[in-house]
Amino acid sequence: MVTTITDGVKVSVETIYQPEYSNPANDHFMFAYKVKIENMGTYAVRLLGRHWYIFDSNGAKREVEGEGVVGQQPVIEPGQVHEYVSGCNLKTDMGSMKGEYQMSRLMDDQLFNVQIPEFYLIAPYRMN
Template sequence: MINTITDGVKVSVETIYQPEYSNPANDHFMFAYKINIENVGNHAVQLMRRHWSIFDSNGTQREVEGEGVVGLQPIIEPGQSHEYVSGCNLKTDMGSMKGEYQMLRLMDHVLFDVKIPEFYLIAPYKLN
């Protein structure tokens, strides 16, 4: 598991290759990722937006941006966490993702960015 802490918000990531949804013969590789966002700070925060940079091992890069995560803009109280699972398709069997969440500190309505650490999406057979 990969994790990082920014301004009292800890982001942890796990990845899972999904062979049942992949089709290597057609350059389609599907990965799931599970993210846990934990408030290790002293003030409630709300996740407002996300921004992803997604890289295929063939050099292709794409950006994904939008409100919330999987349709939610969760409020995370101190000591609490929010976990979700999402997916990413690549045209190669290896790649990576990184990004940031825009958070709102509810106490004073200050917006701040939380780093999502870079993590790798690798089909298990590439690790042999």
């Protein structure tokens, strides 16, 4: 698990290779990732959007932007946590992701970005 803190918002990510949804013979490798967002600050925040940078080990790079996470724009009160699980497919058995969330402080609508730490997507058999 990797973790970073930006402006009082802690983001932790854990990854899981999904062999049952992967097809290595066709260069299709599926990974799930679980994200935990913890508001360690003193004001409520809303997660408005996300911007991902996705890298395959063959040098391919993709960017994904969108509103919220898994169809939600959660409000996270001080001391609360929001967790979700999503997935990413790669053309190689190793890669990485990183990015940022766009957030808003509810008390004054101040926008700010929260960093998502870089995490690695690696099929377990590559770890030997």
